[in-house]
Amino acid sequence: MNGKIMYTLLKKDIKSCLANKNILVSVLIPIFFCALYRYLFSGIGEGMQGFVLNISAIFAISIIPTSILPIMIAEEKEKYTLRSLMLAHVRGHEFLTSKILVCLGMTAVVSTAVFFIAGGDGQDYFAYLAAAMVSAAGLCFLGAMAGLLSKDQASAGTISAPLTLLTMLPPLFSGFNDVFERISAVVPTTSFQTIYTAVQSGQNILSGNSLTAIIVCAVWIAGGAVLFDVFYRRKGIDC
Amino acid sequence: MERKNANHQNPEKNAGTTDRTEKIRVEESIMADMIDSGKLIHFEGRQSDEQAILQCVGEEAGYVEDSGALYEKMSVKQYLGFFAGLTGNHGRIASALEQMHLAEITGKKIEKCTEGEKKRIRIAREIVRGAETYFLVNPLAGDDEKSKKTILGWMESFYEREGRLVTLSLSHRETCLCPGNHYEITDNGILCIDQSEAPEENPELPMVSKVSVSYNGKNFLFNPEEIDYVEANDGKVYVYVRGEQYSGSYKIGELEERLVRFGFFRCHRSYIVNMQKVLELIKWTRNSYSLRLKGYDKRDVPLSKGKIQELRGMYEF
Numbered sequence: 001m002n003g004k005i006m007y008t009l010l011k012k013d014i015k016s017c018l019a020n021k022n023i024l025v026s027v028l029i030p031i032f033f034c035a036l037y038r039y040l041f042s043g044i045g046e047g048m049q050g051f052v053l054n055i056s057a058i059f060a061i062s063i064i065p066t067s068i069l070p071i072m073i074a075e076e077k078e079k080y081t082l083r084s085l086m087l088a089h090v091r092g093h094e095f096l097t098s099k100i101l102v103c104l105g106m107t108a109v110v111s112t113a114v115f116f117i118a119g120g121d122g123q124d125y126f127a128y129l130a131a132a133m134v135s136a137a138g139l140c141f142l143g144a145m146a147g148l149l150s151k152d153q154a155s156a157g158t159i160s161a162p163l164t165l166l167t168m169l170p171p172l173f174s175g176f177n178d179v180f181e182r183i184s185a186v187v188p189t190t191s192f193q194t195i196y197t198a199v200q201s202g203q204n205i206l207s208g209n210s211l212t213a214i215i216v217c218a219v220w221i222a223g224g225a226v227l228f229d230v231f232y233r234r235k236g237i238d239c
Numbered sequence: 240m241e242r243k244n245a246n247h248q249n250p251e252k253n254a255g256t257t258d259r260t261e262k263i264r265v266e267e268s269i270m271a272d273m274i275d276s277g278k279l280i281h282f283e284g285r286q287s288d289e290q291a292i293l294q295c296v297g298e299e300a301g302y303v304e305d306s307g308a309l310y311e312k313m314s315v316k317q318y319l320g321f322f323a324g325l326t327g328n329h330g331r332i333a334s335a336l337e338q339m340h341l342a343e344i345t346g347k348k349i350e351k352c353t354e355g356e357k358k359r360i361r362i363a364r365e366i367v368r369g370a371e372t373y374f375l376v377n378p379l380a381g382d383d384e385k386s387k388k389t390i391l392g393w394m395e396s397f398y399e400r401e402g403r404l405v406t407l408s409l410s411h412r413e414t415c416l417c418p419g420n421h422y423e424i425t426d427n428g429i430l431c432i433d434q435s436e437a438p439e440e441n442p443e444l445p446m447v448s449k450v451s452v453s454y455n456g457k458n459f460l461f462n463p464e465e466i467d468y469v470e471a472n473d474g475k476v477y478v479y480v481r482g483e484q485y486s487g488s489y490k491i492g493e494l495e496e497r498l499v500r501f502g503f504f505r506c507h508r509s510y511i512v513n514m515q516k517v518l519e520l521i522k523w524t525r526n527s528y529s530l531r532l533k534g535y536d537k538r539d540v541p542l543s544k545g546k547i548q549e550l551r552g553m554y555e556f
Contacts, residue, residue, distance in 0.1 A: 006325030012310070019312045080307040088325045088368055202473055 053118035073147025074156035141224025280417025301370025355383020371402035452485035
């Protein structure tokens with residue numbers, strides 16, 4: 001990977017994200033709902049703070065990698081700018097790494113914002129952020145594959161909508177019954193919830209459910225990377 | 240024979256067929272030889288011919304698309320700076336801005352630029368990339384005269400420098416305006432537009448002053464002075480009268496012989512123009528001119544380099 005190319009691509013991707021209204025609106029959704037829930041549930045009790053933080057963080061972790069990342073990739077394909085990058089000797093993995101890094105950066109910023117809006121405990125912040133990043137990283141490869149499959153931004157929206165729901169809903173419905181709980185345990189967004197709950201309650205995160213959650217995220221990251229590599233080799237970036 | 244629309248951007252040319260693509264593949268080696276044989280090579284063809292030419296010029300060539308491929312939210316300077324950052328060629332930005340006459344609009348957002356300016360920005364991008372050989376698609380399309388003039392001037396600079404320029408235009412007129420060798424990609428192969436005409440089959444034509452043309456299967460006779468100009472394209476001869484295009488079953492050399500005594504001038508291998516109808520002589524570069532005719536706004540008739548002196552002698556300009 002060429003450092004000069006990565007730096008130039010990162011700079012461009014950050015600027016274009018900040019200039020894209022669709023992306024900005026999507027990024028602001030978790031922050032908006034966090035502020036709204038905080039206001040609506042303000043008089044109910046202390047436990048609601050944790051609920052608001054959980055739900056808002058899950059929004060951020062699921063929306064940004066599975067919805068914004070495909071749009072960012074598809075936009076370059078739709079406007080034929082991807083081709084001009086390839087002709088300027090930008091490699092496919094450099095192009096995608098830049099997009100993934102920007103998405104992870106956005107997830108970090110939004111997760112931080114909802115943490116402080118929801119009134120999270122400052123002592124848990126770094127553990128919270130690490131859990132959010134690990135979960136989001138697992139979903140980034142899924143989003144990148146959706147982006148590669150999409151021809152344009154409209155088709156990216158169609159492909160990413162069910163992905164966002166499939167990653168957002170399991171942790172929210174995991175308490176309904178045992179079946180939901182078992183299914184949701186293999187989704188990275190639930191892993192975030194499990195790890196952060198363990199951190200809040202002072203449990204050792206390298207044991208029990210937390211360890212399982214970390215393994216789930218690791219499997220998603222490793223499996224996603226392998227699957228993505230196979231997909232990329234067979235289809236290429238401009239498929 | 241049928242009358243075609245006077246607009247030369249024939250939509251049929253955009254619809255490539257599989258057979259044609261196969262044929263072009265066979266012609267690729269010939270095309271590669273043609274490209275190697277000159278510095279400025281211009282093809283007239285369809286959009287579907289783009290890939291074949293791109294393969295012949297090679298991946299390292301500066302490829303300039305017909306449309307799209309720009310980061311519209313960026314300014315001209317930011318866009319060129321971005322590609323300079325990718326290639327490490329920051330020193331080339333100033334030269335690219337100068338060559339494409341973009342210095343005045345460096346701060347302008349690309350989304351606000353005209354199509355002509357966008358064409359120049361794409362070429363500037365490839366200059367910044369450091370390309371030596373260029374492949375441009377539809378370089379002169381559009382109405383922006385400043386951009387046409389700038390691009391034609393830049394094309395001429397290839398006579399005096401390293402590298403090669405290859406273009407593909409959908410329009411016969413635009414192909415003929417470009418300085419260099421002109422070829423047409425047809426279903427039957429690649430033809431040289433500038434090639435010598437076939438010998439006349441019937442030299443003893445009657446000296447009649449009417450010109451017979453057809454439109455929708457009907458035949459019409461026009462007085463020579465009614466004809467605005469004549470064009471040879473796709474192996475046929477088209478006669479233009481009051482903005483309409485009619486087909487004729489002549490060879491362009493035959494028509495030239497018949498029309499020259501009525502004030503017509505063979506301004507290009509593919510064009511004969513009625514000098515009475517010429518309103519303006521457009522100078523694109525030192526050696527590149529075209530003729531603008533009454534009623535043909537922005538659809539100029541090319542004037543080839545070899546004919547400029549002859550016309551200068553005749554009209555003392």
